[in-house]
Amino acid sequence: MTEKVAVLGAGSWGSILANLLAENGHDVMLWSHKEEQVRQLNEEHVNPRYIKDFTYSTALKATSDMKSAVAGADVVLVVVPTKAIREVGGRLGQLLNELGQKSLIVHATKGLEQQTYKRPSEMLAEEIQAENRSGIVVLSGPSHAEDVARRDLTSVTAACNDVAGAEKVQQLFSNDYFRVYTNDDVIGAEFGAALKNIIAIGAGIINGLGYHDNAKAALITRGLTEIRRLGVAFGANPFTFIGLSGVGDLIVTATSVNSRNWRAGNQLGQGKSLKEVMDDMGMVIEGVYTTKAAYELSRQRNVSMPITEAIYQVLYEGADVKTAINGLMQREVTSEVE
Known part of the structure; x- marks a missing residue:
């Protein structure tokens, strides 16, 4: 069945x-606020700033007019950086209200809001009136855009408090190379999606410092423990973190050169400053902002997150990366299950 x-x-x-x-x-109507990007997508079917050497379907249409994109849409998929969720969600909410429209809202954003520490679904729920949305679904999992573009086999999770919403997204996206599973744990899916970016920065740092597989495996495993601790403190199902939106997303983000967060950490490990890294990247590095939010949140909730704390010190307090790693290794020894 065709959906708008x-x-x-x-x-x-x-x-x-x-x-x-x-x-x-x-x-499908794809919205961007950049006129030149819209022109390239419509006329040349390319998006070279973001995905090089890829030709988009001629069936895909782009526009810079959000109202024309949203009007009549059964589903609205929001894929913007965390810091833009409020603005885009607010405009979307106004348009849906103006149009008298009720759409299923889906988001694929991975982060936490600064200062409020709210998840994307919480922000969207605040910006879009209940009568204008039939549900909010989180689409998350191990899925680099570059790999999906080349039709690499990919599996992700659609999480929604109402399983019917998740099932609709499952049917919408699934095909012979993109498989979607359902879950009802929105909290776990969003915490897993956000916090894995912190660990990916750490994995990049490890690589930049010249450490190898043993160090990488230890960091990812203990990083997952931290992700689970914070998520569970907010009511997440601990089993979600051994699924696609947990360990799956963590593995792909913490091991791939396609990950901006990994690349950022790698450059930090090689001695570059955070400003140099961010200038070089030219795109949003979600893990930088999520590190600050997660660190502050862990302090508020008294959740032990030593890896997150060490990365926070590197990013925001100017700590030397080697000193931060040594500090992690020299902490008092403890039980693995704590």
């Missing part, structure tokens, strides 16, 4: 998800 879908955000992930939906036979 609006995709808000034409970065690497948003544009590739929009392309997948178009290839699945849906009526």
Whole structure:
């Protein structure tokens, strides 16, 4: 069954998800606030700033007019950086209200809001009136845009408090190379998606310092423990963190050169400053902001997150990366299950 879908955000992930939906036979309109990007997508079917050497489906249409994208959409997929969720969600909420429309809201954003520490679904729920949304679904899991573009086999999770919403997203996205599982643990899916970016920065640092597989495996494993601790403190199901939106997303983000967070950490490990890294990247590095939010949140909730704390010290207090790693290794020894 063909659905009308609006995709808000034409970065690497948003544009590739929009392309997948178009290839699945849906009526897709991709929104960007950048006129030149819209022109390139419509006329040349390319998005070179974000995905190089890839040609998008001619069925995919782009626009800089959010209202025309959203009007009549059965589903609205929001794929923007965490810091833009409030603004985009607010505009979306106003438009849906103006149009008298009720759509299923899906998001694929991975982060926590600064100062409030709210998850993307919480922000969207605050910005979009209940009468204008039939549900909010989280789409998350191990899925680099570059790999989905080349049709690499990919599995992700659609999480929603109402399983019917998750099942609709499952049917919308699933095809022979993109498989979607359902889950009802929105909290766990969003914490897993956000916090793995912190550990990916740490894994990049490890690599930049010249450490190898043993160090990487230890960091990822103990990092997962920290992710689970904080998520469970907010009511997440601990089993979610051994699923696709937990360990799955963590593995792909903490081991791949396609990960901005890993690349950022790698450069930090090689001695570059955070400013140099961010200037070089040219795109949002979600883990930098999530580290601050998670560190502050862990202090408020009295949750032990030593890896997160060490990365926070490197990013925000100017700590030397080698000193931070040594500090982690020289902490008082303890039980693995604590």
